[in-house]
Amino acid sequence: MIIDVSENSLTFEGDLDLDAVGEHYKQLMDWLAKNREKNIYLDLAHLNYLDSAGVALLDELYDKAQKQGTRLHFVAAPNNIQATISAFSSRHIQKPEPKPVFPLFERVGQWAYQIWLEFVYLIYLVSDAFYFTVIQLVSRKGVRKGEFSNQCILIGMDAFPIVALISFLIGFILALQSAAQLRQFGASIYVADLVAISMTREMGPIMTAIIFAGRSGSSIAAEIATMVVTEETDALKSMGLNPIRYNLVPKIHAISMMMPLLTVLSMLLGILGSMVIGITYLDIGVKPFYNQVVNALILKDIVTGIIKSVVFAWLIVLTAAAYGFRTRGGAADVGRATTASVVTSIFLVILADSLLGLIFYFDPTSPI
Amino acid sequence: MTNESDNIVSVAHLTSGYNGDKVLDDVSMVARENEITVILGASGCGKTTLLKHLIRLFYPWSGSIAIFGQEITDMDEPEFNELLLKIGVLFQNGALLNSITVSENIAIPLEQHTTLPATLIQRLVLIKLGLVELSHALDKLPSELSGGMRKRASLARAIALDPPLLFCDEPSAGLDPVTSESLDRLLLKLRDDLGMSMVIVSHELASIHRIADSIVFLDDGKCLFCGPVNEAKSAGIAEIDRFFRVGEFG
Ligand SMILES: Nc1ncnc2c1ncn2[C@@H]1O[C@H](COP(=O)(O)OP(=O)(O)OP(=O)(O)O)[C@@H](O)[C@H]1O
Numbered sequence: 309m310i311i312d313v314s315e316n317s318l319t320f321e322g323d324l325d326l327d328a329v330g331e332h333y334k335q336l337m338d339w340l341a342k343n344r345e346k347n348i349y350l351d352l353a354h355l356n357y358l359d360s361a362g363v364a365l366l367d368e369l370y371d372k373a374q375k376q377g378t379r380l381h382f383v384a385a386p387n388n389i390q391a392t393i394s395a396f397s398s399r400h401i402q403k404p405e406p407k408p409v410f411p412l413f414e415r416v417g418q419w420a421y422q423i424w425l426e427f428v429y430l431i432y433l434v435s436d437a438f439y440f441t442v443i444q445l446v447s448r449k450g451v452r453k454g455e456f457s458n459q460c461i462l463i464g465m466d467a468f469p470i471v472a473l474i475s476f477l478i479g480f481i482l483a484l485q486s487a488a489q490l491r492q493f494g495a496s497i498y499v500a501d502l503v504a505i506s507m508t509r510e511m512g513p514i515m516t517a518i519i520f521a522g523r524s525g526s527s528i529a530a531e532i533a534t535m536v537v538t539e540e541t542d543a544l545k546s547m548g549l550n551p552i553r554y555n556l557v558p559k560i561h562a563i564s565m566m567m568p569l570l571t572v573l574s575m576l577l578g579i580l581g582s583m584v585i586g587i588t589y590l591d592i593g594v595k596p597f598y599n600q601v602v603n604a605l606i607l608k609d610i611v612t613g614i615i616k617s618v619v620f621a622w623l624i625v626l627t628a629a630a631y632g633f634r635t636r637g638g639a640a641d642v643g644r645a646t647t648a649s650v651v652t653s654i655f656l657v658i659l660a661d662s663l664l665g666l667i668f669y670f671d672p673t674s675p676i
Numbered sequence: 677m678t679n680e681s682d683n684i685v686s687v688a689h690l691t692s693g694y695n696g697d698k699v700l701d702d703v704s705m706v707a708r709e710n711e712i713t714v715i716l717g718a719s720g721c722g723k724t725t726l727l728k729h730l731i732r733l734f735y736p737w738s739g740s741i742a743i744f745g746q747e748i749t750d751m752d753e754p755e756f757n758e759l760l761l762k763i764g765v766l767f768q769n770g771a772l773l774n775s776i777t778v779s780e781n782i783a784i785p786l787e788q789h790t791t792l793p794a795t796l797i798q799r800l801v802l803i804k805l806g807l808v809e810l811s812h813a814l815d816k817l818p819s820e821l822s823g824g825m826r827k828r829a830s831l832a833r834a835i836a837l838d839p840p841l842l843f844c845d846e847p848s849a850g851l852d853p854v855t856s857e858s859l860d861r862l863l864l865k866l867r868d869d870l871g872m873s874m875v876i877v878s879h880e881l882a883s884i885h886r887i888a889d890s891i892v893f894l895d896d897g898k899c900l901f902c903g904p905v906n907e908a909k910s911a912g913i914a915e916i917d918r919f920f921r922v923g924e925f926g
């Protein structure tokens with residue numbers, strides 16, 4: 309590419325293609341900016357090849373010149389070059405109007421309305437989910453065969469090892485840390501009470517719920533979100549199937565059953581973990597430790613733990629579904645929905661735990 | 677017999693498939709420079725698979741593939757990436773990046789592979805979108821476009837760098853006949869004005885009649901015919917005759 313510049317003319321020779329444009333763009337723009345001529349002639353007679361980048365450059369020169377009151381004249385362009393220019397020129401293409409920016413109050417209104425819509429949507433989702441969860445108990449239609457046991461394995465069995473391990477370690481650590489304190493008062497045996505009560509009332513349900521939120525909640529959200537963006541849910545609807553029923557209900561059934569089971573397991577293993585400390589470190593026998601645990605616990609501790617776990621299960625699965633079904637767009641939105649679902653469900657679990665703790669154990673007349 | 681050096685794509689005895697299932701069986705074909713070569717054949721016969729082999733998304737079990745006269749099956753990565761800059765690809769399902777707007781999608785190759793300043797890139801994006809008649813959808817997200825619009829937007833991305841070689845997988849599938857016709861005119865314009873060579877998968881008979889210089893006919897993974905359009909009809913191959921006969925109406 310050779311460019312020949314003089315006061316009021318510009319001669320191109322050779323190929324004005326992408327590489328040439330990248331190379332000469334700055335130089336040409338600088339030349340034009342300094343130029344004060346009224347008319348400039350662009351001689352294209354010796355131009356051999358022009359691609360769309362070249363046309364873009366010519367357009368840019370033309371517009372810039374026009375802005376500074378100069379007129380560009382393309383002269384002696386061979387037919388093929390002329391054809392390329394008219395085929396690719398951007399000067400007649402209309403840009404879309406920029407979106408109007410609404411005034412503050414309208415935006416606030418819109419935002420509030422949006423939140424209201426989301427709330428309504430949530431109510432619909434939750435009521436649909438409840439409705440179909442109950443219906444599904446009597447009618448087996450609308451769900452793939454074997455999906456329930458499939459989900460039980462996916463959600464429950466696969467979480468079993470990690471729940472077991474973490475609960476055992478939590479019990480172990482709790483015992484170790486409290487032993488150091490209680491020992492000073494000669495009250496080592498109360499390690500058993502402490503761990504038994506905290507595992508059944510709090511740690512068991514909470515730890516299981518957090519693990520479930522991370523494992524199952526995220527995968528449920530990702531699965532549903534992907535189905536939405538790839539139009540699979542639309543396809544289900546077109547086949548007369550309800551996506552909530554087809555997809556979500558088996559998961560709700562499975563998680564409502566597996567969470568309490570694993571929570572009980574978690575309680576047991578936590579106590580077992582503390583027993584290891586009791587026996588080895590504190591020199592309490594198996595029998596006395598066991599008796600101490602049994603005496604410390606009342607039925608209410610275990611029942612409230614299980615009730616909590618069911619509530620948590622529902623929170624996790626519905627949060628995942630809410631984010632999943634509301635996803636629009638593409639791959640990145642699936643990722644966002646998944647993360648948001650995990651964070652929100654852990655927050656909701658802890659919030660619910662506080663509320664339930666107050667309901668079950670708060671007694672204004674006497675301390676527990 | 678045509679001159680070897682005119683062949684911009686040449687595939688010889690290509691056999692390949694997925695996980696042990698053979699899909700392409702000893703396929704040999706060529707696409708010549710400055711021509712539009714249309715690959716046709718029944719659904720599921722391996723057209724997309726063949727196209728994906730040409731850009732090395734899959735490696736063949738055996739056979740050779742040469743593009744711009746260079747064998748690509750044993751080319752090293754940097755060299756092949758260099759070659760890919762000269763190839764534009766339109767995927768069957770569009771394959772736009774969904775998290776960014778249409779114009780940003782088209783700007784990707786321009787920003788990554790050229791030294792052009794931002795204003796020129798914006799102008800080029802506008803040019804390309806204007807060519808596919810989508811300049812009004814500049815700031816939309818791909819998920820806000822119709823199926824046919826997505827297809828056109830990805831064509832705009834495929835031609836962003838004015839590649840000398842363009843692969844299109846069913847560019848006009850899902851488009852109405854009028855839009856389809858103007859898309860064909862665009863392809864012809866690209867061939868004539870910029871000298872692009874194209875390999876296009878298409879089923880649309882009307883479109884094939886308008887744009888094809890040569891055709892490659894695949895049937896169940898085998899290449900039954902490769903040559904100029906008019907010869908195809910007189911070659912006396914039953915499958916091809918059937919294809920053209922069934923597609924006609926009136
Ligand atoms: N990723 C894949 N894994 C396994 N098999 C595949 C894959 N992609 C395609 N196939 C198989 O390869 C064969 C050819 O598929 P291909 O997509 O090439 O067909 P096509 O000719 O493009 O069809 P269409 O016109 O419907 O797009 C089909 O039998 C298909 O089942």
Ligand SMILES: [Mg+2]
Nearest residue numbers: 723724768845
């Ligand atoms: Mg295909």
